[in-house]
Amino acid sequence: MTSTQPSSLLAALFEQIDDDQTLTVLETGPALQETVEFFSRYRCRLHVLNLFSELPIREEEGGPSLRDQFSGLLQFPEGTTFDICLFWDLFNFLDRDAILAFMAALRPHLRPGSLAHGFAVHNQNVPQDDRRYGISAADALSVRSRPGQLPGYAPHTQSKLKNLLYCFNFDRTVLLAGSRLEFLLRARA
């Protein structure tokens, strides 16, 4: 079942896009049709990582380091720089070290002012509620429940995320129902 969730922060992602600009977007989750349709109005390259299909992402004894794992997962053509990153619920499923490794792999693909939109939690005790998101309009998201439960749920508070997401500054944050958090990030210079 699909529901619609209005968003007061999402529109900021699209406010300063020139008609001539080729938009480069990173979707860290699975791409829904709504997102593809939405970005089809722009000249756009949408990169779909679906990191959720790789969970749990952790360092096993004798296995590759987290940094190597994320370097392998975040392989983009040379010169790829993202204008927009979509981090919907991602950091609820990555531990501290995994987030730091993810930031290290992403950093070369950001420019000062790159924007990111995402969801996290305000309270670490928020129960797991696995969802998929798509952009149904510039100010609204389509939300669908996931069929199964994702592994590795261990959400972080905003104060912890502020330190972990060191490539970004928190631009705006909105507290949502159920102690969930919507955030808009801007990449640091």
Next chain:
Amino acid sequence: MIGPSIEIKGTVTGDEDLMIEGKVEGTIELGSHQVTVGQSGKVTADISAKIVNIDGEVSGDLMGGEKVVISKSGKVRGNIVAPRVTLEDGAIFKGSIDMDPGEAEPSKVPLTAQTSANTPPDELASDLDLKRG
């Protein structure tokens, strides 16, 4: 049709539509026709056609002159270039999608939400800087 027991390695070209239920490794070029990778099809190849339908598994780039459709049973790892791309709910896709609105029909997606929301966010505050969890 390339049947379920058929395996092909090399370049597949032709002047008709193609259904693939078997295995193909290499390159598939049917510029003005339709290629369908059926549910049992496993393709490790770049596919170029007017319409590309994926119901099976593909590892490779998809170039659709008109459109690319990945159905709910489809799994694709690769890059898509097409004026119209459809990902059915349940489709598994990893890669990039290149889109250019100049090549497609006008978008029907609204710039703003036009219907009432089912799940209002109960926005409590904006520009919050929440220090505790």
